[in-house]
Amino acid sequence: SKKAVIIGSGIAGISASIRLAVKGYEVEVFEANPFPGGKLSEIEIKGYRFDAGPSLFTLPEQVEELFLLAGKNPKEFFEYIKLPVACNYFWEDGTRINAFAEVDKFADEVERKLGEPGSHISESLRQSAFIYEHLAPLFMHRSLHQIQTWTNPDALKSYLKMGKLGIFSTMNEANEKLFDNPKLVQLFNRYATYNGSNPYETPATLNIIPHLEFNIGAYFPKKGMHAITQSLFQLSKDLGVTYHFDQKVEEVLVENKKAIGIKVRNEHIHADLVINNMDMVNAYKSILRKQKQPKLLLNQPKSSSALIFYWGIKRKFPELDLHNIFFSDNYLEEFDHIFKKGSIYHDPTVYINITSVYKPDDAPADCMNWFTMINVPNNQGQDWDKLIAEAKKNIIHKLNRILKTDVEPLIEVEEILDPRKIEIKTSSAQGALYGNSSNNKFAAFLRHANYSSSIKNLYFCGGSVHPGGGIPLCLLSAKIMSKMIEE
Ligand code: FAD
Known part of the structure; x- marks a missing residue:
């Protein structure tokens, strides 16, 4: 059978592996991290579990489709619920809105x-x-x-x-x-x-x-967002896909304008197809550095990044739901800071995701796991330690005002994710969450295609290429790509 190697086990890489395995390819996935999922992973601290990255889940049929392709009943392997309330919104003046799904x-x-x-x-x-x-x-x-x-x-x-x-x-x-x-x-x-x-x-x-x-509809996987990674990773292994962790690919091997395999740990691994799931910009800087660079695409402005405080909170707040937003009083200023000033506004919009509302074992009894996030600029070498310290103070003051409480003494555990760490952990250019930004009319046309126009047998999937970032689009990128391979 034909062999495919996949660089990266992000959600698009895993999904590509399933699609190719179903088509009869022998598939091997090489992943730099010791775990699968890339941005869609989880962390655990002292009895608290947090989904590390994505928290909003739409279009679950994109996940189910992969089980169906493999001839399995998705309901047996991946369960989710439809949310009755998409999000709770809070403003400083006391206004609260429940965005009911109905x-x-x-x-x-x-x-x-x-x-x-x-x-x-x-x-x-x-x-x-x-x-x-x-x-x-x-x-x-x-x-x-x-x-x-x-x-x-x-x-x-x-x-x-x-x-x-x-x-x-x-x-x-x-x-x-x-x-x-x-x-x-x-x-x-x-x-x-x-x-x-x-x-x-x-x-x-x-x-x-x-x-x-x-x-x-907005949904929540019964076992948390990480269950998307876990269940698809398991499905992929059941289909015979081999995973190599802690193996950072060094180069895509190209001969006569044709991808013939990869170099990893100084070893050459030959394959009929090479699929890149690594962020496109960093891929051209590293594993494709010897190849022709698509400069226009590489130079597009990147999307925003995030600053996240994973907080174990030793109290329950009945007014909080799975998704909660505490709005800034000046949204225009907030976005000017993120996209023009490369900084963080002093009154940021705060998002708190609390999976323990629906999955109580994600926090100890009478506690909550607060994934507290603000949107921040992507990494341009700012003084992040200073920005993070200021932002933390501002976030806590804002929550104190709106929830009429004192948050700081309730924080039992803390872990922080910032744009620098996002880049290190998943190799995402400038720590951007979604590849290129969509801040202009032409953005959709300035994403990298799902194939290479100059190198045969080299394909691309993931949040930095067409059709874009976010779980549903990443899954679709793998689908578009595997359809192309078939044709
Ligand atoms: P990535 O997750 O980017 O993974 C790429 C993988 O490639 C990584 O595992 C990396 O280690 C590996 N890799 C890189 N280089 C190499 C190499 N040389 N050799 C081997 N392996 C390599 N999306 C939503 O839909 N909803 C949300 O609510 C949401 N919120 C988000 C919040 C945060 C904080 C973040 C970070 C992202 C969020 N997203 C959200 C976006 C979503 O997480 C991403 O679009 C998606 O997970 C990206 O998947 P991917 O397949 O492109 O791969």
Whole structure:
């Protein structure tokens, strides 16, 4: 049988291994870390378990599809629930909004608490669904780099609707048109952060995201986000895929413009296909350094990064849910700091993810595991130690004001993740969470294709290449890529 080697066991690498194993390839995965999953991993500290990176889960059928491909019943291996409330939102003035999954209930809540006509919610989600219907087939399920994509009937239908797809205005402009209350504009602007972009710059096309959360649904894997990695890793091994951990690939071997294998620990490993799941920018700097560099793609601005405090909190807060947002009083200033000043605003929007709400064994009795995160600029060599110390103080003061408590004495354990560590741990350029940012109209076209145009048998998957970052898109990148290999 033909042999494929995969560089990196991020969620896209694991998913690619499953797809190729099902097609009959002999697959070997080489991973620099001692564990699989890359950004989608977990940490444990003194009785507290935390999902290390991603916490929002949409499009679970992308995971289930992999079990079905292997002829297994996904329900037996990967269980998840639909969330009744997508997120709890808090503002400094005491306003609290529950974003109920049921659209009518959410519209009611917004009308009661913000005086915003509920019809504005349904109109906004209708527009969001419209964008999804027209763009998903084109941008999420196909390669943008093959001519067939642009000449198929879906594409033609979409050209005719360019105006309505939000290409010509920013997300913030579109939301200001839709909503009267600035709090609702802020709530819907936050969706830009789902792929590390700036709502004041990114095209309104990104209003596709609320459709995923409301119309399709927000979910939680019963065993935590890490179960996505664990269950797919197990499936991949059951299909005969071999994993090599602590093995950092040094080079992709190329002969006569054809990838013929990899070099790892000074050994040459030959293969018919080489699949790169490592961040594209750092891949061209290291394992592909001798190859032609796609400069335009490499130089695109990166998405934002994150500063996370994993806190074990020795008290329960009944007002907190799985996803909680404490909004900044000045969102524009906050994003100017992240994307223009390369710094952290003194009043950042704080996100707290608490898996122990749904999975009580993630924290000791009467305690909670707070994954406390703010969006921060990607790493440009800032004085992070100073920024982190200031941010920690500001976050605690903000939470104290809104929750009317004193958080500091409740913190029993602490671990910190910052842009520098994200880069070291997963080799992501500048510690960006989602590869390139989507802060301009052309971003979708300036991501690396799922194949190399100059080297045969070399393919790409993962959050830094087409169609983009985030778990669902990473899984789709592996799908698009394996379809190409088949063809
Ligand atoms: P990565 O996870 O980037 O993994 C790449 C792997 O390649 C790593 O394991 C690395 O060690 C390995 N590697 C690199 N170089 C080499 C080499 N030379 N040899 C061998 N192995 C190598 N997404 C969501 O959908 N929802 C969220 O809520 C969300 N929140 C996030 C929060 C944080 C803090 C972070 C960091 C990310 C978040 N994301 C979220 C994004 C999501 O985690 C990523 O898009 C996705 O996990 C990336 O997967 P990937 O397949 O590209 O590989």
